[in-house]
Structures are given as C-alpha cells and as structure tokens.
Amino acid sequence: xxxxxxxxxxxxxFPKGFVWGAATSAYQIExxxxxxxxxxxxxxxxxxxxxxxxDGSNGDVACDHYHRSKSDVALMKRxxxxxxxxxxxWPRILPSGRGAINAAGLDFYSRLVDDLLDKGIxxxxxxxxxxxxxxxQDEGGWANRDTAAAFVEYAHAVSRKLGDRVRxxxxxxxxxxxxxxxxxxxxxxPGLTDWPSALAASHHLLLSHGLAVPVLRANSRSAQVxxxxxxxPAVPASPSPEDNDASRHFDGYFNRWFxxxxxxxxxxxxxxxxxxxxxxxxPAKLKFVQPGDMSAIAAPTDFLGVNYYNRTIVRxxxxxxxxxxPRTVTLVLESEVTDMGWEVYPGGLFQILARLGVEYAVPKMxxxxxxxSYADGPDEHGRIADARRLRYIRDHLVEAHRAIxxxxxxxxxxxxxxLDNFEWERGYRQRFGITWVDYETQQRxxxxxxxxxxxxxxxxxxxxx
Ligand code: FCB
Numbered sequence: 001x002x003x004x005x006x007x008x009x010x011x012x013x014f015p016k017g018f019v020w021g022a023a024t025s026a027y028q029i030e031x032x033x034x035x036x037x038x039x040x041x042x043x044x045x046x047x048x049x050x051x052x053x054x055d056g057s058n059g060d061v062a063c064d065h066y067h068r069s070k071s072d073v074a075l076m077k078r079x080x081x082x083x084x085x086x087x088x089x090w091p092r093i094l095p096s097g098r099g100a101i102n103a104a105g106l107d108f109y110s111r112l113v114d115d116l117l118d119k120g121i122x123x124x125x126x127x128x129x130x131x132x133x134x135x136x137q138d139e140g141g142w143a144n145r146d147t148a149a150a151f152v153e154y155a156h157a158v159s160r161k162l163g164d165r166v167r168x169x170x171x172x173x174x175x176x177x178x179x180x181x182x183x184x185x186x187x188x189x190p191g192l193t194d195w196p197s198a199l200a201a202s203h204h205l206l207l208s209h210g211l212a213v214p215v216l217r218a219n220s221r222s223a224q225v226x227x228x229x230x231x232x233p234a235v236p237a238s239p240s241p242e243d244n245d246a247s248r249h250f251d252g253y254f255n256r257w258f259x260x261x262x263x264x265x266x267x268x269x270x271x272x273x274x275x276x277x278x279x280x281x282x283p284a285k286l287k288f289v290q291p292g293d294m295s296a297i298a299a300p301t302d303f304l305g306v307n308y309y310n311r312t313i314v315r316x317x318x319x320x321x322x323x324x325x326p327r328t329v330t331l332v333l334e335s336e337v338t339d340m341g342w343e344v345y346p347g348g349l350f351q352i353l354a355r356l357g358v359e360y361a362v363p364k365m366x367x368x369x370x371x372x373s374y375a376d377g378p379d380e381h382g383r384i385a386d387a388r389r390l391r392y393i394r395d396h397l398v399e400a401h402r403a404i405x406x407x408x409x410x411x412x413x414x415x416x417x418x419l420d421n422f423e424w425e426r427g428y429r430q431r432f433g434i435t436w437v438d439y440e441t442q443q444r445x446x447x448x449x450x451x452x453x454x455x456x457x458x459x460x461x462x463x464x465x
Contacts, residue, residue, distance in 0.1 A: 012401040013461040019122070019412025020457040021083030022076065022434065023369050025129035025173065027059045028421040030089065032066035036104035039095025041131035042141065042182075043424075046189030055427035062422045064442050066108065073115040075435065075444055076418065080454040083122040085368055085414045086112070087129035087173065090154050097133035098150040106161045113165050124368075124414070125162065126170040126228065127155055127212070128205075130178055130188065137190050142179060142201035145288065151208035155215050163220030170305055170368065171212050174230040175205040175258055187425050195280040200288045206261055210296035228305030228368045229258050231356075233348045237315035246316040249274060254312070263360040265298045303411065304356065305368030308396070309340075311348040338392070339373040339430055340423075346395040353403035353410060364409045370396050371416035373423065373430040376447070384436050384447035393434075393449060397462045415453060419444065 027043045047058035065072055076084055090097070092105030109125075116123045128151065136147050159169070172178070181188035184198035192198075209227050216225050232254050236247035252271035260268045267286065275281040336344045349370065356362040372392040378384050393415060404410050420433035428439060434450035437443075456462055 010464045011461055012398055012464070013459075014401060015404060016460070017411075018460060019083045019366070020081065020453075020460075021085055021122075021124065021412060021414040022079070022081055022418035023085035023124075023414040023416050024065070024418050024421065025087040025126070026089035026092075027062070027129070027131045028417075028423070029063040029065040029419055031059065031061040031064045033058075033060050035066065036092070036108070037095055037102040038089065038105060039091035039097070039102075040134040041089065041091045042134055042137045042189035043131050045134050045137070046191055049191070052189075052191060053425055053427050055429055057422065057427040059422045061439075063419050063437050065419075068442065069108070069112050070115055072419070072444075073112070073119055073121065075446075076116075076121055077119040078454075079418075079434075079446060079450050080457040081121055081418075082457065083124055083168075083412065083414065084116055084418070085124040085126060085170070087126040087131075088158055089131050090128065091131060091133040093157055094133065094150075094154050095135075097136035097147075098153050101157050106158070109158070110161060113162055117165060122168065123166050124168040124170060124366075125158075125166045126173050127151075127158060128171065128178070128208075129173040130182075132189075141182075141190055142204050143183060143197040145200075145204055145207075145290075148204045148208035148211060152211045152215055155212040156219065159216050159219035159223075163216070163223065166220060167222050167224060169216045169220065169223050169225045171209040171216075171225070171227050172205055173228045173305075173368075174307060175202060175209075175227075176230055176254055178205055180253075195275075195278075199275060199280060202257060203286070203288045203293070206258065206297045207293055209262075210293075210299045213299040213301060224302040226301045226303035226305055226364075226366075227262065228307055229255075230307040230309070230369075231255050231259075231352045232308075233311040233351045235311055235313050237313050240316075242316035243314065247314040250312060250314045259356075259360055261294060261297045262301075262304075263298065263362070265294050303364040303366055304360075304362045305366050306352060306356070307369035307416070308349045308352055308367060309370065309372075310342040311345045311351075338388075339375055340426070342372075344372070344392060344395075346392075346399045348399075349396050350399040350403050350406075353400070353408045354406060357403075357406075357408045362409070364411050366412045366414065367396075367400060367410065368414050369416040370413070371432050371434075373432045375429070375431055378436060378445065382445060384445060386434075386447040386449050389434070389447065390449040390452050393453065394462055394464060397456070398464060401462065 179202035186193040234251040236243040256268045376386040420431040420437040423430035436445040
C-alpha cells in the first residue's frame with residue numbers, strides 16, 4: 001500500500017524556530033561618515049592612507065544605508081528575513097571614544113530598531129565590528145588596556161538606549177581580525193605590524209567583551225548575550241610531523257587563542273610557549289593579563305556566533321621566519337575558490353560546529369556570517385543569476401543541518417551579506433551581497449540567491465537536487 005508522498009532524501013528541514021537572517025556592518029554599508037556628529041574611525045583614517053585599500057575606495061558613501069535604512073528594512077521584509085544582524089558605529093555614539101554621548105547617533109539606531117520591530121524582524125546588534133574611534137587609537141587602541149574600559153562605557157550608553165527593544169547582543173565581531181589583521185599583519189586598520197601589540201590587543205578585546213556582558217544584562221533585562229568568532233579548520237598539508245605541528249600552531253593562533261579563554265578560562269599553553277619562544281611574550285608571564293581578567297573573559301554567555309568562510313591547509317614553511325609572519329602558509333588547492341581566493345569547503349562548517357559542541361560545550365550557536373564573493377552582475381533584463389553563490393549557501397546550509405542532526409545546538413543562520421558592500425582592504429570589487437548594489441544609483445536588486453533564500457525561509461528547509 002502506498003503511504004502518502006514519498007520522503008525526499010534531498011530535503012533538509014530545519015527545527016521549528018530556527019532563525020533566518022542576513023548580516024551587515026556599519027562601516028561597510030552606512031556611509032555618512034561625517035554626518036550628525038560622527039567622529040573619525042580607524043577605518044576612515046586607514047582607507048584615506050594611500051595603497052591600504054586595493055581600489056583606493058573608502059566607506060564615505062558605501063551603500064548610503066544611513067539615509068536609506070527605512071527602505072533597506074522594507075527590502076529585508078520583502079526577502080522574508082526574520083532577523084537582521086547589524087553593527088553599531090562606536091564613533092557615532094561616542095565620537096571621541098568616551099565621554100560625551102552624541103544623541104543623534106543613538107537616534108539613528110533607535111529608529112532602525114523600531115523599523116525592524118515594526119516589520120517583525122528581530123534585531124541582532126553587534127557592538128564592535130572594527131570601527132574604533134580614532135581618538136582611542138591615538139592612545140594605543142586595543143593595545144592599550146584603557147580601551148577595554150572605554151568599550152564598557154560605550155556598551156552602557158548603547159544598551160541603556162536600545163536595551164528595552166534589542167534582545168540579542170553580540171559584543172565583538174571576530175577579535176582575531178581586529179587584533180591580528182589590525183596589529184600583526186597590518187592588512188586592516190590600524191595597519192600595525194607588531195606581534196606583542198597584537199597579542200595585547202587580543203587580550204583587551206576579550207577582556208572588554210567579558211566586562212561588557214554584565215552591563216548588557218543589567219540594561220537589557222531579557223538580553224541574550226554572545227560574541228562572534230571567525231573560525232577556520234586547520235588541516236596539515238601532509239602527514240609529516242612538521243606540517244602537523246604547523247597545523248596545531250595555526251589552529252592555536254586562529255581558533256584556540258580566542259575559544260580557550262572564553263570557555264576554558266586560559267590561553268592555550270602550547271601557544272603561550274610558542275609566543276614566548278619567538279619573543280612575542282614576556283617569558284615569565286602574560287604581561288597584559290591582570291588578576292581577575294581570565295574569569296571576567298569567561299563570563300557565561302548565552303550563545304556563540306560563528307563566522308565561517310573556508311578552511312586553511314597548513315604547511316611548515318621550514319624557513320627562518322620574519323618576525324611578522326605566522327609560522328604557517330596556506331596552499332591553494334585545485335578546488336573551487338570564490339573571488340576572494342577562498343576555497344569553497346562546506347564540510348568545514350560541520351567540522352567547526354561539531355567541535356564547538358564537543359570540545360567547548362557551547363550551549364547555543366548561530367552562524368552569524370557565511371557567504372561568498374562572486375562578481376556576477378545584472379544581465380540585459382536586470383536579472384542577477386548568481387548560481388555559484390546560491391550553491392555555496394545551499395551547500396553550507398546542508399552542512400549546518402547535518403550538524404543539527406548530530407546534536408549541535410545551532411539556533412540560526414545569517415547570510416553575509418544583505419547587500420554588496422565595502423569589503424575592507426579589498427574595496428568594492430568584492431561583492432558578497434545577496435542583493436546587488438549599483439553604486440552609481442544606489443539601486444538595490446535582489447540576486448537569484450536572495451529570491452531562493454526567501455523560499456528557503458518560507459519552507460524552513462533546503463532542497464538539493
Ligand atoms: C568577515 C567580516 C565581514 C566581511 C566578511 C567577508 O571576516 O566580519 O565584515 O568582511 O568577512
């Protein structure tokens with residue numbers, strides 16, 4: 001006897017209540033960098049420095065979201081989004097980093113939050129997505145411990161104003177990037193190349209997170225608080241002991257240096273030894289760690305945000321390293337890569353999520369960013385057939401689903417990004433949006449991936465043929 005419709009083996013249904021969203025960040029979309037009392041940020045300064053941004057561009061106009069937030073929220077509604085992850089620009093709120101509050105800056109986000117709620121879209125607010133007020137950088141930025149205290153002041157100002165309506169708070173976005181790209185490789189603002197400063201910066205970023213957690217909880221009674229890390233599986237290029245060790249080192253540098261303090265109350269001892277051996281840390285102790293810091297950093301949180309894009313194949317470079325180079329290099333495989341040159345490797349998302357459950361017992365996770373840069377633009381009918389992005393997102397969602405089936409407490413997924421935008425040192429040539437932005441006219445056109453994503457959200461399921 002036949003029993004109803006056949007069960008499709010290629011249909012992946014998500015748990016009820018799974019949150020579907022899209023993400024952006026302030027400097028990448030807002031523009032209006034000198035309006036309504038906003039102070040200068042390190043990204044304004046960095047982008048204005050010749051050769052730092054590939055196409056010589058900056059965030060002065062970007063997607064002009066500051067003036068178009070209402071219609072952008074309407075776009076989100078049309079795309080069926082249930083949640084929107086955005087970041088707040090610290091220099092709009094405290095133009096000098098601390099002290100006087102700029103009411104106009106707070107009002108912008110307050111209106112945005114009201115518009116979102118009005119449309120039934122849940123705001124997920126990130127406090128720090130890399131746009132530090134330049135005034136704080138002049139005093140050392142994140143390498144200076146005082147910046148952690150300034151961050152707490154900023155978190156207080158924002159959550160006092162928005163805490164009645166914003167329930168989901170993310171303290172930091174990717175402290176690895178903020179510290180290592182900003183202070184070690186110099187590819188991001190503030191563009192420094194000094195290992196000891198980078199390690200101090202990483203600690204002060206984590207510390208500021210831990211100190212802000214109770215402040216957010218006090219000002220936002222029903223708050224769910226977390227932090228977002230970018231995580232990347234490290235794979236040795238060969239079975240050799242050297243490559244294995246290089247892979248361990250990369251994992252420590254990229255993943256464990258941030259996960260261990262948050263969940264295990266300490267920095268990974270192998271990395272402390274490595275950094276001491278290389279002269280980046282005081283041999284006697286971690287100079288910048290003060291009593292109480294590690295328990296502050298490990299303050300219990302409600303969720304972890306995971307940003308996943310690719311994995312890294314690691315081999316030992318076996319050559320005397322220069323002081324500013326990590327000990328590892330990445331190999332480009334013969335696999336598909338996006339326009340960023342990043343390998344497409346959906347299985348890595350499953351690996352990361354599963355590891356977080358097993359090794360770190362993370363109680364709840366969101367994929368707070370995942371997506372791909374492909375330049376596909378409008379055809380003569382105005383349609384944007386971004387089949388590769390659609391496939392990228394679909395295949396990662398299948399891996400996310402697999403993680404849930406293995407018991408990973410994954411509560412939602414945010415595609416990066418709602419809009420094409422300013423991709424940091426890569427400028428505007430890299431397009432991550434599910435929505436095409438014509439930067440001449442500021443017209444937004446949903447790409448095929450966006451139209452498909454709307455159907456996924458409606459069905460709460462992904463189908464793969
Ligand atoms: C992440 C950043 C985000 C965006 C994507 C492509 O590292 O958080 O702002 O640039 O990469």
